[in-house]
Amino acid sequence: MYHGTSKEAAKRIRCDGFIPSNDGMLGRGVYVSRNIQKASRYPLNVAEGDRRVLVLEVNVGRVKRIDRQRHPLQKTWHAAGYDTAWVPPNCNMVRRNQEEDCVWDPSRIKVIKCKGRRMYWAEDDMMGPRPPCLESYSEPANNSTYVMYHGTSKEDAESIKRNGFTPSEDGMLGPGVYVSRDIQKASHYPRNVAEGHRRVLVLIVNVGKVKKIDHQGHPLQKTWHAKGYDTAWVPPNCGMVPSGLEEDCVWDPCRIKVTSSHSKPVNNSSYRMYHGTTKEAAESIKRNGFSPSEDGMLGPGV
Structure with missing residues (x-):
């Protein structure tokens, strides 16, 4: 699960654990969510650049569903023997209709890591298994060019199109630009940006010399570039990420050319x-x- 907080509070929580809030929509407890978009908007009174999202492992214990305002146990669920209250999505309990959870006992919560405002691809892929695209099954051939994708925010997409990529400083494969031949992978990022504000950049990538990294703890997992490789490739369904989708890390941004951004289709264009x-x-x-x-929602057509 996830909990949004300030940079300073995140440090305190990691050192000393959570202190339950005294009150809230569900009464006393620690408010968390399985939806990272929900967590990334909090605290509302803290500037976006000073927010942090804590990634948590939560043992929910006995759960009570609270699916409407003025539910008879809305604030008394713990007294009735429950450990966690759960507000399901789309029940009109909260704005944006995203799920929310309230955990009574902070000892049920373990902090795994802390994410800053920019969430680059890394080993904590939370999508769950999905079928990879066909092309991603084949290993990229050395010195070949491929269409790939990169998920980012609307604002960062414009910056990248103007100025090019800035490699992330670290990640599952170390420094580099994280891309994929599988658009499903790219379309779920960044996780801290609302879906309507995400963009998928369509790229032409010259992969150069490619190193296959197919298991955690690979001897070259983060040092492949020092051994003369230009791109690291994580094949689909190798157990490196839970989604099972391929991932690539390109060391030199000059190998990447942005061709378009997936947003509103432009008249008379090809996609x-x-x-x-x-x-x-x-x-x-x-x-x-x-x-x-x-027939269909938009009438006849493909």
Whole structure:
């Protein structure tokens, strides 16, 4: 789970643990969420650059669902024998309709790490297993060029398009620019930015000399560039990240060219897009082309 706090309070919590708030929507307790977007907006009275998100491991104990205002146990759930109160998403208890949890006993919470405002890709991928794109199964060939993707905020996308990438100082593969041939991977970042404010940059990447890093603790996991490699590649489904999606780290930003940003489509432009279908229908489409659906939210079409 996650808890948003100030830079100073984050240090205190990591040293001394949580102090439950005296009151709140769910009464006394420590307020947390499984939604990092929820946590990243707090505290509301702290400037964004001074906020921190604590990544937590929480043993929730016995849970009580509180799904409406004035629930009979809204603030008395602990007295009724529960350890955690849970507000489900989209129940109109909170603005933005994101889930919220209140844990009575701080000893149920363990701080794993602290994230700053910029959350670059790292080993703490929280998406859960997803099917990788087909291209990402093949190892990038040395000195080849690929279409790749990078997820970022709307503001940072404009900065990158003007000035180029600034490599992250560290991450699962050490310093570099983190990208992927799998758009699913890129589209979930940054986690501390609301979905409507994210952008996916479409890139042309010359990977140079590539090193495959396929397990945690690999001897070159963070030192591949010192051994003469230009890109580190984490293949899909190798156990390096829970999502099972491929990840690449490019040492030199000059190897990366931004071609476009996924946001509002521009009239008369061409884009790479995706269509989900069955195995059998995919073969039919490849042979015969698409047949428009007869109806849908936007009417007939593909």
